[in-house]
Amino acid sequence: MSNSNLTNDVWDVIVVGGGMVGSATALGLGQQGMKVLLLEKQPVDLDWQENSAYQVRVSALSRASEKIIKNLKAWQGIENRRFHPFTAMHVWDEVTPGEVHFSAQDMHEDNLGYIVENNVIQASLWEQVLACENITTLIDVNIDNLVFKNNQAWLSVDNIGIFKTELLVGADGAFSKVRQMANIGLDTHDYEQCAVVGCVKTELPHEDTCWQRYTSNGPFAYLSMGNNVSSIAWYLPSDKMQWALDLPDDEFSKEIAKASDYRLGQVVEVAERGAFPLVRRHAEHYVKPNLALVGDAAHTIHPQAGQGVNLGLLDAAALVETILNAKQLNKPWGSFSVLRKYERWRRGDNALVQRSMEGFDWFFKQDMALKSYIRKPLLPLANKLTLVKNWLMGQALNGREALPKLAKSESIH
Numbered sequence: 001m002s003n004s005n006l007t008n009d010v011w012d013v014i015v016v017g018g019g020m021v022g023s024a025t026a027l028g029l030g031q032q033g034m035k036v037l038l039l040e041k042q043p044v045d046l047d048w049q050e051n052s053a054y055q056v057r058v059s060a061l062s063r064a065s066e067k068i069i070k071n072l073k074a075w076q077g078i079e080n081r082r083f084h085p086f087t088a089m090h091v092w093d094e095v096t097p098g099e100v101h102f103s104a105q106d107m108h109e110d111n112l113g114y115i116v117e118n119n120v121i122q123a124s125l126w127e128q129v130l131a132c133e134n135i136t137t138l139i140d141v142n143i144d145n146l147v148f149k150n151n152q153a154w155l156s157v158d159n160i161g162i163f164k165t166e167l168l169v170g171a172d173g174a175f176s177k178v179r180q181m182a183n184i185g186l187d188t189h190d191y192e193q194c195a196v197v198g199c200v201k202t203e204l205p206h207e208d209t210c211w212q213r214y215t216s217n218g219p220f221a222y223l224s225m226g227n228n229v230s231s232i233a234w235y236l237p238s239d240k241m242q243w244a245l246d247l248p249d250d251e252f253s254k255e256i257a258k259a260s261d262y263r264l265g266q267v268v269e270v271a272e273r274g275a276f277p278l279v280r281r282h283a284e285h286y287v288k289p290n291l292a293l294v295g296d297a298a299h300t301i302h303p304q305a306g307q308g309v310n311l312g313l314l315d316a317a318a319l320v321e322t323i324l325n326a327k328q329l330n331k332p333w334g335s336f337s338v339l340r341k342y343e344r345w346r347r348g349d350n351a352l353v354q355r356s357m358e359g360f361d362w363f364f365k366q367d368m369a370l371k372s373y374i375r376k377p378l379l380p381l382a383n384k385l386t387l388v389k390n391w392l393m394g395q396a397l398n399g400r401e402a403l404p405k406l407a408k409s410e411s412i413h
C-alpha cells in the first residue's frame with residue numbers, strides 16, 4: 001500500500017509504539033476486525049537462533065499475562081524461542097533471620113509464572129501482528145505533531161504526512177511523545193535507586209526458584225532462566241550505577257555472589273549487563289477524547305515485584321474490551337465517555353500496585369532499628385501463614401481488579 005493511501009484513510013485505531021504492550025493492543029483489536037495502524041520507531045527482530053545469547057531485559061510474566069498472550073495466539077512463538085517457568089519464590093532479609101517461601105505446589109499450580117526475555121515476547125507478538133490482515137505496520141517513523149479535529153486525532157509523521165484516526169493509543173513507553181504532545185501531566189517520584197540487570201551463570205542450580213534478598217542497598221534478585229543461568233536484578237543507590245557498569249567481569253561476579261549472600265554459590269560467568277534509573281511515573285490522565293495511554297506511557301513502577309509489563313498487558317486487554325464493547329453498541333469508541341470506562345478500570349489498580357511497591361521498599365529499608373525489630377518475628381510468622389501467602393501470590397499471579405476477558409481462560413475468539 002502506498003503512503004498516500006495510508007494517509008487518505010481514517011483508521012479505526014492508530015497505536016504508537018510496538019513494544020510488548022502496544023503490539024498486544026494492536027493485535028487484540030486487529031484480530032477482532034478493527035482496522036489498525038501500528039507505528040514503531042525501531043526495527044523489530046523476529047529471527048531466533050537456538051543458542052542466541054541471553055538478553056539483558058527479561059520479564060516475569062504472570063498467569064494473567066500468559067492468558068492474554070495465549071488468547072492473542074502468540075504464546076507458541078514464546079515456546080518456540082525460549083522461556084522458563086519458575087515454581088517457587090524465596091524471600092529473605094539481610095539483617096533478620098526469617099525467610100518466606102512461596103511455592104507453586106502449595107497453591108496447586110504448575111508454576112508461579114515465567115521468566116521470558118523481552119525481545120522474545122515482543123517478537124512473538126509481532127509474528128501475529130504481521131500475520132493479521134487488519135493491521136498495517138510502519139517502522140522507523142518519527143511522529144512530530146498531534147491535533148484533534150472533527151472528533152478525530154490527526155497525527156503528523158515526518159516525511160509521510162498526516163494520519164487520521166478515531167482513537168490514537170500512546171504505547172510509546174516511559175518517555176511517551178504521545179503523552180507529551182497531548183499535554184498530559186505526569187506525577188513522578190525518583191526512587192534514587194537503579195537496577196543493574198543481565199544474565200549470570202552460577203555455581204549452584206537455581207532450582208527453578210526466584211531468589212530475592214533485601215539488603216541495606218535495596219533488593220537483590222536471581223530470576224531462574226536456564227541451566228544454572230539466572231537473570232539478576234541488583235538494586236543499588238543511583239550514584240553506584242556507573243560503578244556497577246564499569247566493574248571488570250571478575251569483580252562484578254564477586255559483588256553479585258556477595259549481594260546474594262552466596263545463595264547460589266559463586267558466579268562463574270556473566271553476560272552483557274545494563275542499568276536503569278528507577279522512577280515512578282503516573283500520567284495524570286490515561287484518556288482524552290480520541291486518545292488513550294497504555295503501559296509504561298501511562299505508568300512506571302519499581303520493578304522489584306516484576307509487575308510493569310503485567311500491568312501494561314492488563315491495560316491493553318481492558319482497552320481492547322472497552323473499544324470492542326463500544327463498537328458492538330455502535331458507540332464512538334474514541335469518545336471521552338467510552339474511554340473513561342477504560343481509565344476507571346485500570347488507573348486505581350495501577351496506583352495500588354505502585355503504592356504497594358513503595359510500602360515494600362520502605363518496610364525492607366534498613367534505615368530504622370524499629371523496622372528490623374518488627375521484621376524479626378514477622379517474617380517467620382508470615383512464612384507459616386500459608387493462606388495469607390497464597391492470597392498474596394494469587395494477587396501477583398492473576399491480577400487484582402475485575403480481569404478483562406483476554407486475561408481469562410476462555411478466549412474471546
Ligand SMILES: Cc1cc2nc3c(=O)[nH]c(=O)nc-3n(C[C@H](O)[C@H](O)[C@H](O)COP(=O)(O)OP(=O)(O)OC[C@H]3O[C@@H](n4cnc5c(N)ncnc54)[C@H](O)[C@@H]3O)c2cc1C
Pocket residue numbers: 016017018019020021022039040041042058059060061141142143171172173174176177195197233276294295296297303305306307308309310311312
Ligand atoms: C530493570 C527493570 C526490570 C523489569 N522487570 C520486569 C519484570 O520482571 N516484569 C514486568 O512485568 N515488568 C518489568 N519491568 C517493566 C517492563 O520492562 C515495562 O513495564 C515494559 O517494558 C513496558 O512495556 P511497554 O510496551 O509499555 O513500553 P516499552 O517496552 O518501553 O515499549 C515502547 C515501544 O515504543 C517504541 N517507541 C517509543 N517512542 C516511540 C515513538 N515516538 N514513535 C514510535 N514508537 C516509539 C519503542 O521503540 C518501544 O518499542 C522492568 C523494568 C525495568 C526497568
